[in-house]
Amino acid sequence: MKVAVIGGGAAGFFAAINTKIHHPNASVTLLEKSKKVLAKVKISGGGRCNVTTATEHISNLCKAYPRGGKQLKPLFKRFNNKHTIDWFESRGVPLKSEADLRMFPISNRSQSIIDCLLGEINKLGIKVELGRSVSKVTHKVKHGHSNYQLHFNQTNTPPVYFDKLIIATGGSPKVQGFEWLKTLGHSISLPVPSLFTFNIKNPALNQLMGLSVKQAHIQIQGQKLKSEGPVLITHWGLSGPAILKLSAFGARALNELDYKFNIQINWINEHNQEKSAASLKVFLENNYQKQIGKTRPFAFPSRFWDYLLKRSQIDPQKKCGDIGKKGLNKLIQVLSYDIYTVNGKSTFKEEFVTCGGVELQNLDLTSMQSKHCQGMYFAGEVLDIDGITGGFNFQAAWTTAFIASQLK
Numbered sequence: 001m002k003v004a005v006i007g008g009g010a011a012g013f014f015a016a017i018n019t020k021i022h023h024p025n026a027s028v029t030l031l032e033k034s035k036k037v038l039a040k041v042k043i044s045g046g047g048r049c050n051v052t053t054a055t056e057h058i059s060n061l062c063k064a065y066p067r068g069g070k071q072l073k074p075l076f077k078r079f080n081n082k083h084t085i086d087w088f089e090s091r092g093v094p095l096k097s098e099a100d101l102r103m104f105p106i107s108n109r110s111q112s113i114i115d116c117l118l119g120e121i122n123k124l125g126i127k128v129e130l131g132r133s134v135s136k137v138t139h140k141v142k143h144g145h146s147n148y149q150l151h152f153n154q155t156n157t158p159p160v161y162f163d164k165l166i167i168a169t170g171g172s173p174k175v176q177g178f179e180w181l182k183t184l185g186h187s188i189s190l191p192v193p194s195l196f197t198f199n200i201k202n203p204a205l206n207q208l209m210g211l212s213v214k215q216a217h218i219q220i221q222g223q224k225l226k227s228e229g230p231v232l233i234t235h236w237g238l239s240g241p242a243i244l245k246l247s248a249f250g251a252r253a254l255n256e257l258d259y260k261f262n263i264q265i266n267w268i269n270e271h272n273q274e275k276s277a278a279s280l281k282v283f284l285e286n287n288y289q290k291q292i293g294k295t296r297p298f299a300f301p302s303r304f305w306d307y308l309l310k311r312s313q314i315d316p317q318k319k320c321g322d323i324g325k326k327g328l329n330k331l332i333q334v335l336s337y338d339i340y341t342v343n344g345k346s347t348f349k350e351e352f353v354t355c356g357g358v359e360l361q362n363l364d365l366t367s368m369q370s371k372h373c374q375g376m377y378f379a380g381e382v383l384d385i386d387g388i389t390g391g392f393n394f395q396a397a398w399t400t401a402f403i404a405s406q407l408k
Contacts, residue, residue: 011380
């Protein structure tokens with residue numbers, strides 16, 4: 001049996017390795033269109049590689065996927081984050097979990113993951129061919145046996161025949177990137193960006209770049225979209241887990257708005273305004289003679305607290321006892337309902353994630369095999385599956401690749 005895995009990323013490598021493990025007598029070839037492999041693995045997590053998540057329970061795992069979570073549930077019962085941890089640790093790559101449940105190699109180097117995958121490829125005798133860009137796939141069924149002919153963009157490169165294919169080509173920012181799969185009968189969900197940051201032109205806010213608020217609540221006005229968690233201030237606007245999560249769950253809606261909308265931020269993540277006002281009033285009374293800018297009623301960086309005071313039209317040098325009812329109400333309003341206009345998005349090009357791709361209805365999800373092409377399987381971001389930040393996209397890649405590699 002000759003098997004081709006198309007795509008040299010995380011899903012492609014995992015699929016190729018586990019195909020050889022499941023089918024030792026198979027000839028497995030991994031084809032990558034560029035001259036380098038595992039590029040996203042290399043730069044993910046700031047070069048540390050956020051391999052997976054320490055999230056407990058499959059039901060919680062599924063909630064991290066704006067698209068595909070429901071369909072992943074039975075797959076996670078067969079291969080989930082705990083299996084991923086065991087897989088890498090049994091091959092000499094111990095992992096650690098951090099406070100936010102992200103998991104990294106103990107070495108804090110993505111190269112540890114890359115070396116592990118490359119080592120398995122070499123040990124198992126899997127052939128890796130770089131610079132092999134597939135231009136067309138021809139599918140034939142003869143005497144009940146599937147046969148695939150791969151055509152390449154490179155000149156003087158003859159077509160090659162395989163019995164089975166695993167497609168792990170990753171996401172594409174444009175629908176044209178899926179055209180060759182569409183011609184084989186697969187329906188495609190229009191790709192749009194996911195996991196992006198919000199552009200906000202506010203010089204006073206932008207000057208605070210690098211500061212973060214540990215727990216804020218964010219809602220998009222006119223939408224049901226909301227999220228909570230850490231928020232990072234950047235020189236172009238806002239980022240951080242809460243923003244990225246919102247961008248993932250709102251990927252299609254925000255695309256339709258052309259990334260122009262208003263967000264409402266509750267910086268203290270307390271939704272009972274009366275409770276907030278009463279608590280802050282007591283704090284001000286207890287610090288009657290102190291300058292409000294030098295007090296710390298909330299766990300904000302001091303520069304950010306000054307910013308919020310000025311945004312509330314309160315002089316930071318003013319004494320707490322002199323704030324008055326009007327000042328207190330204005331401050332609570334800014335703390336609880338701070339509104340900003342978003343005009344555009346920013347993505348990290350090397351780590352871009354798209355929602356969209358091959359629609360899951362095209363597949364037999366017990367095997368990841370195409371319903372249109374017998375012997376063709378799918379894994380990773382080429383599918384209309386995407387997760388929030390925190391190791392979930394890698395986990396979807398490991399899971400779908402492992403299931404696909406079993407080759408029904």
